[in-house]
Amino acid sequence: MNRYQQELEKRKKANLLRTLPTASDQIDFYSNDYLGFSRSDQLYKKIAEAYTEREPKRTGSTGSRLLSGNSIFAESIEKSIADYHRSDSSLVFSSGYNANVGLLSALGKRGITFISDELIHASMIDGIRLSHAEKLKFKHNDLEDLENKLSKTEGEKIVLVESVYSMDGDIAQLESILEICSRHKAKLIVDEAHAIGVFGQHGEGMCANYGIQNDVLATVVTFGKAMGVHGAAVLGKKWLKEYLVNFARSFIYSTAPSDHQLASIKCAYELNQESTGLRTNLLSTIDYFISKRSELSNLNWLNSNTQIQSLIIPGNDQVIAAANSLHGQGINILPIRSPSVPAGMERLRISLHSFNTRDEIDLLFSVIKKWNQKK
Ligand SMILES: Cc1ncc(COP(=O)(O)O)c(C=O)c1O
Structure with a gap:
């Protein structure tokens, strides 16, 4: 067995092997399709039309944006995204x-320190690793710790946060973080x-909000x-765009998005603009979920007010067993194991969607309740 196979064996023994699940038609409490756009017939048809109308017709973009891959279409979409x-x-x-x-x-030059919330996404962590910057973490959503780290750091500082955290579902206090950053002459990326x-209001995200x-x-x-x-x-x-076009290697050395991808983005923005009703639905689904959650307050729920809700079930085997009992009732929920989250913080990550019905949520809670009584 070579060293790579040995690592795989270790993972198998620890019940941590990653495998590729096939798509499921169970009740969706697991995908990130929060507004149901991905399953929207309207969006599917809109994209097909927009793509078919494209001239000149080309399937691939044929090269990096810096070589043959740029187009007026790409530039006009970037303009409308910025305006949005x-x-x-x-x-x-x-x-x-x-x-x-x-x-x-690209931004992480020598002499710069990235100060990141300890729960930032792996893609930001990998960006930091590829940079020449120093790195520091502050405790999750802990502004005192952020302030403390900022005051002890010399030189240029860039703070990294998510507006809604992908695993805990809680929200960064962006206005306070920005105020702390400006007092410490630090920059902020969200x-x-x-x-x-x-x-x-139009799904532009928290910063524009x-x-x-x-x-x-x-x-x-x-x-x-x-x-x-x-x-x-x-x-x-x-200037940031110009800088990234010159120094962001994942942009420079990669084939540009295809016209189909660009048409999809354009149509998704158009639908987003019209989707106030879906957002309202989702927000009231979140409220309903939170009211049901309070009926099971003896369980260890993370305190989230967003579409991402987590029930802590310590132990990989235990969280997998809980997810399996939900699957047995036709409900798809992801068990998040350590080391993706710290040991002891294994959880069911429940994603809420505008299309989830009250009946689906009631079923979810009745299965969780039964599972909790049996365990
Ligand atoms: C917070 C956060 N940032 C970035 C990404 C990466 O985005 P993408 O899936 O488009 O590569 C993800 C996806 O999981 C994410 O949750």
């Missing part, structure tokens, strides 16, 4: 992972992957979650 978020500019990346890696590896589509999008150094919006398609954009000042 009331930001000066936007630069599209093929995914959120690539956006964060490109952004942070990943809005789980906020776009859900928060803001608070009107701080031009006070932060950059905002990252991703299109694979509530927007139901694929890709991402970095929003910021015009």
Whole structure:
């Protein structure tokens, strides 16, 4: 057995092997399709039409944006994304992972310190790793600890947060964080992957909602979650876009998004603009879930007011068993195991959607209740 196979064996023994599940038609409490865009017939048809109308016809973009892959179409979409978020500019990346890696590896020069919330997404962590910057973490959503770390750090500082945290579902206090950053002459970058589509009057995310999008150094919006398609954009000042076009390696050395991907992003934004009703539905589904949650307050729920809810069930075997009992009742929920989360914080991560019905939520709670009584 070679060393790689040995590592796989170790994972198998610890019940931690990652495998690829096939899509399921069970009740969806697991996907990031918060507004149901990905299953929307309307969006599917809109994209097909927009793509078919494209001239000149080409399936692939044929090269990096810096070579043969640029188009007036790509530039016009970037302009409309920037306008939507009331930001000066936007630069599209093929995914959120690539956006964060490109952004942070390009900005992280020697002499800069990234100070990140301890729960930031792996794509930001990888961007930091690829940079030449120093790195520090502050305790999750703990502004005192942030202030403490900022005051002890010399030189240029960039603080990294998510507006809605992907695992805990809680919200960053962006206005206070921004105020602390400006007192310490630090810059702020906000990943809005789980906020776009859900928060803001037109689903623009939290930064535009608070009107701080031009006070932060950059905002990252991703299109694979509530927007139901694929890709991402970095929003910021015009100089930032120019800088990334010159220094973000995941942008420079990668084939540009295809016209189909661009048409999908354009149509998803159009649908997002019209989807106030879906957002209202989702927010009232969240309220309903929270009221049901309080009936089972003896369980260890994380305190989240968003579409991401977590029930802590310590132990990998235990959390897998709980997820399996839900699957047995036709409910799809992801067990999140350690080391994806710290040991002891294993959890069921429950994603709520605008299309989840009250009956589905009632069923979910009755299965959780029964599972809890039996265990
Ligand atoms: C907070 C956050 N940022 C970035 C990403 C990466 O986005 P994408 O899936 O488009 O690569 C994710 C996806 O899981 C995420 O949760």
